[in-house]
Amino acid sequence: MDFEKIKTIIRKEWAEIFKNKMIISSIIFMPLLMTAIPLVMLATFQNEGISESANSELPAQFAAICGSQLSGGACFQVYMVSSFMIMFMIVPLFIPVNIAAYSIVGEKTSRTLEPLLATPITTAELLIGKNLAAVIPAVLATWLGFGIFAAGAFIISRDPNVIGALINPMWLLAVILIGPLSAILSVNFSMIVSSRVNDPRVAEQISALVILPVVGIFMGQMFGLFLLTQSLILVAAVIIGIIDAFLVYLSIQLFERENILSRWK
Amino acid sequence: MIQTENLTKKFVTKETTTVAVENLNLEVAEGEVFGFLGPNGAGKTTTVRMLTSLIGPTSGKAVVNGFTTGKDDQEIRRCVGILTETPGMYDNLSAEFNLEIYARLYEVKDVKGQVEKYLRMLGLWERRQDEAGTFSKGMKQKLAIARAMLHEPRIMFLDEPTSGLDPEAARLVRDFIAELRTQGRTIFLCTHNLDEADRLCDRVGVFKSRLLVVDTPANLRSQIFGRKVVFHLRSATPEMAAQVQALPFVREARAVESKLVVTLEDPETYNPQIIQLLVNSGAEIQFVGELRHSLEDVYLQFIRKAAA
Numbered sequence: 001m002d003f004e005k006i007k008t009i010i011r012k013e014w015a016e017i018f019k020n021k022m023i024i025s026s027i028i029f030m031p032l033l034m035t036a037i038p039l040v041m042l043a044t045f046q047n048e049g050i051s052e053s054a055n056s057e058l059p060a061q062f063a064a065i066c067g068s069q070l071s072g073g074a075c076f077q078v079y080m081v082s083s084f085m086i087m088f089m090i091v092p093l094f095i096p097v098n099i100a101a102y103s104i105v106g107e108k109t110s111r112t113l114e115p116l117l118a119t120p121i122t123t124a125e126l127l128i129g130k131n132l133a134a135v136i137p138a139v140l141a142t143w144l145g146f147g148i149f150a151a152g153a154f155i156i157s158r159d160p161n162v163i164g165a166l167i168n169p170m171w172l173l174a175v176i177l178i179g180p181l182s183a184i185l186s187v188n189f190s191m192i193v194s195s196r197v198n199d200p201r202v203a204e205q206i207s208a209l210v211i212l213p214v215v216g217i218f219m220g221q222m223f224g225l226f227l228l229t230q231s232l233i234l235v236a237a238v239i240i241g242i243i244d245a246f247l248v249y250l251s252i253q254l255f256e257r258e259n260i261l262s263r264w265k
Numbered sequence: 266m267i268q269t270e271n272l273t274k275k276f277v278t279k280e281t282t283t284v285a286v287e288n289l290n291l292e293v294a295e296g297e298v299f300g301f302l303g304p305n306g307a308g309k310t311t312t313v314r315m316l317t318s319l320i321g322p323t324s325g326k327a328v329v330n331g332f333t334t335g336k337d338d339q340e341i342r343r344c345v346g347i348l349t350e351t352p353g354m355y356d357n358l359s360a361e362f363n364l365e366i367y368a369r370l371y372e373v374k375d376v377k378g379q380v381e382k383y384l385r386m387l388g389l390w391e392r393r394q395d396e397a398g399t400f401s402k403g404m405k406q407k408l409a410i411a412r413a414m415l416h417e418p419r420i421m422f423l424d425e426p427t428s429g430l431d432p433e434a435a436r437l438v439r440d441f442i443a444e445l446r447t448q449g450r451t452i453f454l455c456t457h458n459l460d461e462a463d464r465l466c467d468r469v470g471v472f473k474s475r476l477l478v479v480d481t482p483a484n485l486r487s488q489i490f491g492r493k494v495v496f497h498l499r500s501a502t503p504e505m506a507a508q509v510q511a512l513p514f515v516r517e518a519r520a521v522e523s524k525l526v527v528t529l530e531d532p533e534t535y536n537p538q539i540i541q542l543l544v545n546s547g548a549e550i551q552f553v554g555e556l557r558h559s560l561e562d563v564y565l566q567f568i569r570k571a572a573a
Contacts, residue, residue: 002372004369005369005370008366008369008370011366012355012358012366015355015358015362016355016357016358019357019358020357110353110355110356111349111351111352111353112353112354112355113353114319114349114353115347115349115353115367115409115412116353116370117319118317118319118342118347118349119342119367119370119371120339120340120342120343120370120371120372121370122339257319257320258319258320258321261314261319261320262276262311262314262320
């Protein structure tokens with residue numbers, strides 16, 4: 001494995017990405033939006049004006065977690081905000097889709113893939129380079145967004161218990177661990193799609209399906225079907241890690257230089 | 266330098282099997298400029314892709330610079346340069362950055378130095394900071410040639426290097442190929458520009474899924490048409506033609522207007538005898554020249570024969 005070549009691919013990808021306004025805006029605005037929504041929720045559902053019995057309307061599991069530390073209003077606030085904090089799990093899935101879906105099929109349509117494949121770069125080096133080029137901005141944007149949210153939460157909320165319930169080990173695990181793992185999943189899924197279709201738009205549309213499971217988690221928590229906990233996050237991390245390893249292997253196996261060069265028109 | 270042995274490539278789909286290259290047996294020597302001629306869709310690009318380890322053969326084998334395709338693919342990619350059919354540059358990156366990327370991927374030691382050398386050599390140094398997308402087709406092609414040269418390959422595969430270029434740009438590219446030839450590099454030139462092949466190539470192969478013929482352009486001409494010498498006279502008569510035709514080494518002699526067109530094997534040896542005969546018979550010779558059939562005529566003969 002030649003890390004210089006991987007670095008070169010990353011440099012090349014970034015040089016291209018940072019000239020593409022669509023991708024730049026998705027890297028900037030998506031995390032900003034996903035950061036703004038929970039902050040707005042936090043500001044909207046301040047303790048005042050929420051009845052103490054509000055937690056009786058919450059899913060039983062959640063109300064039980066609130067326990068005696070949080071008042072009914074604060075518990076409701078934490079519930080509402082944390083439901084939208086799941087957005088931080090969408091960011092690392094969504095951002096790389098734009099980058100990765102374009103990465104193979106875009107090279108093909110602009111006819112840059114053949115000279116690239118004619119160089120002594122291995123498929124693994126090429127795909128790892130493209131992977132990292134898409135994963136790193138997504139992860140950094142997610143972490144930065146969460147950092148802004150944390151700072152905003154300290155400024156907006158007056159209740160230290162609420163802050164403690166929002167910026168807790170579970171969410172740190174979700175952002176620090178699940179974030180990069182989700183980004184890797186998203187990138188490799190997009191790569192696989194990207195190396196099988198001929199049109200960057202089709203690649204993007206199919207790749208965007210990877211967000212659906214997280215949307216499912218969001219809906220599930222909103223409707224009280226289940227509740228994200230620290231142990232659930234850890235289990236999810238292990239599962240996503242295994243899926244990632246499988247997808248990385250699969251994307252390298254499915255990247256058939258010959259088919260890509262000779263069958264794509 | 267390049268050897269193929271029954272090299273075959275078939276593209277199989279559910280409905281059809283297309284034989285792009287069939288039992289190609291070829292040898293290209295070190296330092297040779299080899300022209301690979303054929304119509305569109307003949308399988309030239311597929312052959313180049315196999316020889317540069319971009320795709321694998323269905324059967325047969327190819328050895329490039331001592332490395333076998335399918336086995337030593339990375340080594341082959343390291344030692345060959347390829348100019349693909351389309352330049353394929355990253356349009357929104359600068360010319361210099363485009364080359365830097367490839368220099369690093371080709372494991373070039375002095376990246377900056379090599380990039381500068383070829384940008385200057387191809388007259389692009391002043392435009393190095395401009396995006397490749399702003400370049401004309403000819404400039405992009407020059408940039409693609411620079412890319413193929415960065416790692417100083419001993420073998421170059423050039424796929425239609427002057428296709429779509431204006432005459433000036435085409436001339437520049439041809440001059441550059443001639444320059445490469447003087448450096449002793451082996452060049453495998455795919456083209457359907459027969460004039461270009463005639464000027465640049467030591468040998469040419471006519472190819473349409475299979476190799477129809479390989480030889481020097483001069484030998485191919487002579488094989489098909491023989492060699493023709495035109496004697497421009499003040500006036501040519503059928504009697505003079507008959508006298509020349511009677512010579513044992515002459516294949517054919519015809520009087521056409523004031524010219525006598527003679528077909529023979531070895532004009533360098535026999536022309537003096539013909540001139541002597543014509544002078545003795547009272548002909549006034551104004552000048553003598555060789556009638557050269559174009560490589561296009563030769564090529565079309567082989568392609569038509571193959572089609573028949």
